[in-house]
Amino acid sequence: MPAAASPVSVRWALVRIAVGTDEVTPLTGSLVDKLEQMGHEVMVVANGADWPDVGRAVGEAVAAGEADRGVVCCTTGTGVSIAANKVPRVRAALCTDAATASGARRWNDANVLAFGLRLSTDTVVGEMLEAFLSTDFDESEADLVARVEEDG
Secondary structure, eight states, X not given: XXXXXXXXXXXXXXXXEEEEESSOOHHXXXXXXXXXXXXXXXXXXXXXXXXXXXXHHHHHHHHTTSOSEEEEEESSSHHHHHHHHTSTTOOEEEOSSXXXXXXXXXXXXXXXEEXXXXXXXXXXXXXXXXXXXXXXXXXGGHHHHHHHHHHO
16 A cells, blocks of 8 residues: 655745735634644734725834734735835735745745735635745845835
């Protein structure tokens, strides 16, 4: 009888994560639970606030160093990502899947993950979180990211 396949182990550094949402839903509760189960320190900085305030609060927590990463969500994810990106040194990426979340970290050094509540599922959110938190920035992209920071 063949040996059972060992479970895939995702490795990431444990970080402080600021979370904000404009709507409290079972999915947002699950998001916080998943992050805590991964061992991260979760700071809910906006829960049911207006989307501009959600994006700003999470962005400011990341920019100030109170959190290492942020996660924001609203109905489409667009509003919170725009609001978060108004904060200097924040690079929020609106993602719909794990590949996009991984690419946002790898090539853009994204420090805030944004997603929409309307079309996201618990499974997809879990996959995006794992990808976003386990992908390292590709330092060969540092000059390009620095150009974005200069334009801000």
